[in-house]
Amino acid sequence: MQAFKKLIISGLVALPVLTFSFNSTAQTDTTEVDLMALLGEEEEINYTTATFKSTRVINGHSIENAAKGVLDLRISHRFGFINTGAYEFFGLDGATLRIGLEYGVTDRLMVGVGRSSFNKAFDAFGKFKILRQSSGKKNMPISVSWFSNIVCNSIKWQNPERENYFSSRLFYAHQLLIGRKFNNNLSLQISPTYVHRNLVATKAEENGVIALGGLGRYKLTQRLSVNAEYFYVLPNQLAPQYTNSLSVGVDIETGGHVFQLHFTNSTAMTEPGFITETVGEWGNGDIHFGFNISRVFTVKRKTIPVE
Amino acid sequence: MKKYIAIFAILIATATTTQAQKYFTRAGYLGFFSDTKMEDIKGDNNKVNFVLDAATGQLEISGLIKAFEFEKALMQEHFNENYMESDTYPKTSFKGKVDNMAGVNLKKDGTYSSKVTGDLTMHGVTKKVTVDATFKVAGGKITCESKFDVVPEDYKITIPGTVRDNIASKIAVTAKANLEELKK
Numbered sequence: 342m343q344a345f346k347k348l349i350i351s352g353l354v355a356l357p358v359l360t361f362s363f364n365s366t367a368q369t370d371t372t373e374v375d376l377m378a379l380l381g382e383e384e385e386i387n388y389t390t391a392t393f394k395s396t397r398v399i400n401g402h403s404i405e406n407a408a409k410g411v412l413d414l415r416i417s418h419r420f421g422f423i424n425t426g427a428y429e430f431f432g433l434d435g436a437t438l439r440i441g442l443e444y445g446v447t448d449r450l451m452v453g454v455g456r457s458s459f460n461k462a463f464d465a466f467g468k469f470k471i472l473r474q475s476s477g478k479k480n481m482p483i484s485v486s487w488f489s490n491i492v493c494n495s496i497k498w499q500n501p502e503r504e505n506y507f508s509s510r511l512f513y514a515h516q517l518l519i520g521r522k523f524n525n526n527l528s529l530q531i532s533p534t535y536v537h538r539n540l541v542a543t544k545a546e547e548n549g550v551i552a553l554g555g556l557g558r559y560k561l562t563q564r565l566s567v568n569a570e571y572f573y574v575l576p577n578q579l580a581p582q583y584t585n586s587l588s589v590g591v592d593i594e595t596g597g598h599v600f601q602l603h604f605t606n607s608t609a610m611t612e613p614g615f616i617t618e619t620v621g622e623w624g625n626g627d628i629h630f631g632f633n634i635s636r637v638f639t640v641k642r643k644t645i646p647v648e
Numbered sequence: 649m650k651k652y653i654a655i656f657a658i659l660i661a662t663a664t665t666t667q668a669q670k671y672f673t674r675a676g677y678l679g680f681f682s683d684t685k686m687e688d689i690k691g692d693n694n695k696v697n698f699v700l701d702a703a704t705g706q707l708e709i710s711g712l713i714k715a716f717e718f719e720k721a722l723m724q725e726h727f728n729e730n731y732m733e734s735d736t737y738p739k740t741s742f743k744g745k746v747d748n749m750a751g752v753n754l755k756k757d758g759t760y761s762s763k764v765t766g767d768l769t770m771h772g773v774t775k776k777v778t779v780d781a782t783f784k785v786a787g788g789k790i791t792c793e794s795k796f797d798v799v800p801e802d803y804k805i806t807i808p809g810t811v812r813d814n815i816a817s818k819i820a821v822t823a824k825a826n827l828e829e830l831k832k
Contacts (some may be wrong), residue, residue: 376707380672380697390729563730564808595810596810637722642720643719643720643721
């Protein structure tokens, strides 16, 4: 009995000693262990940001929105056609402009209003992010946004003697913007577009016009990119004098501004205008030099929880 | 008999205190502040992982660049796009050692100071740094905190002349975490 007791006691004594020695070997082992691996990898959704530098590629809308609580003041100019010659100082004497105020209501929805000198038009638009390109926990190869606007021209009636309806002043455009940032530098977008004009000049022209836009940017440096866009109007919808809109330009980014300088054959800066009413021919030198300036103001600051 | 029990108790106690305890959090804080006459820039990340091995003093910190939040959306975009290039370098991390871990008793209330030495990685550049850190233990709650300066150019983050006056030459960084015991 006594011997049995002794055995148990010595066993109990040995147990912690053994545990202790195991622990010390465990310690020497952990010195080189990857501690972060102990937490396990928690995959997050990694949303792609800054597919384009601005809400416009040139004339056309990009999939980018003004962020929530951010007001974007945009001033866009198109000088006259370069082929007007030295007397008009290659177009710089004349200008068409649009002033816009645009606001991010939520991170997905932005709205804006603008006034253009082209047709003395007012415009209002909404743009909604339906899908956002992402990787990681959720893999989404493309970003998709919906864009709609309404444009109301306010020029004096061309034929005041006949009965004119207010609705004849209205134009609409609807677009699906499908874009992808392929890598840090290259982003491409296609924009299937439907434009509706309540009144058209001749019976031969369609009220509803279908077009397809192709837009892209390539970043040369962190703050400089080359942009191009082309809107192809499907045949037999417009009168023959109208041409497809083609624009090329650069984006220059400084602190709170984005300067967009470009050459375009379109005079108007809203979708119904530059898609269905472009008359310039690149081949003839009917090219406008132009620029957009975007200045953002943070109206509502984001509140961040701090420890 | 009593003698044996006493030895047994002492041995158990020794064994537990030397056990390799690990502490962690997934909700640690990493923030920076740039103070200039032109503007203040502040970025906060509240989703930072910290792991501390109390036995060896080994400390690892890791956070996503995209998880830094700013008051102004444009600052956040520029931080990711133009400065940190978060698509290419998604994470910032620290791997190092608490120099005086033996002097830090996480089981006992008090404030302990120590130097922490290790490799700080951001924007794809790793640099050896030594910073001051404090461990506060109060009622079983463990808080560690460190404040230090970072020079962007040391990590190949270039700041163009046009905004040089808007960004401080030394950025004040704060790392802070409430650590919990890691139960495995």
